[in-house]
Amino acid sequence: MKVTTRVECPEDAPATRRVHMAAFPGPDEADLVDALRRDPAWLPGLSVVAVDGSGLVVGHALLTRLQVGDGQGLALAPVAVAPEWQRKGVGELVVRAALSAAEEAGEKLVIVLGDPDYYGRFGFLPARRHEVTGPFEVPEAYFQALVLPAYDGGPRGLCQYPEPFETV
Secondary structure, three states: OOOEEEEOOHHHHHHHHHHHHHHOOOOHHHHHHHHHHOOOOOOHHHEEEEEOOOOOEEEEEEEEEEEEOOEEEEEEEEEEEOHHHOOOOHHHHHHHHHHHHHHHOOOOEEEEEOOHHHHHHHOOEEHHHHOEEOOOOOOHHHEEEEEOOOOOOOOOEEEEOOHHHHHO
16 A cells, blocks of 8 residues: 655644554653644644555654754654554655655754664764764764755754653
């Protein structure tokens, strides 16, 4: 069955939550998405869903506003794919669609905390290469940045995630 991507609509929220609940062992990621929807960091055009041929939401990638030093970037998190659609390219499809939307919006920098082998395929590199640091201790290879075409050498500095990342 064919899968396509589109910007998430408000009525997709329950289906998106179901995808996160199915993809992860607990409610943390689903709760994070719900909390981010109520936060000023939410950017509606940068929440992307993957849908199957019947219109069922089967994947989700979220980009929200992130403070980087004195500037702004985006945080890519969370990303989820319904278990029956995993390892079929849906995650890559929805992440690429979200990054494309960020590029079209003129964004400069995307930060992700994740597997360097997976996110490296999108062009993510260790964030320190761009003088960007994270607020927590993780191996350097896992805290990554992707510069988009509008990148002009900044922002740089310490990342500050939106409040929901700290409370969920």
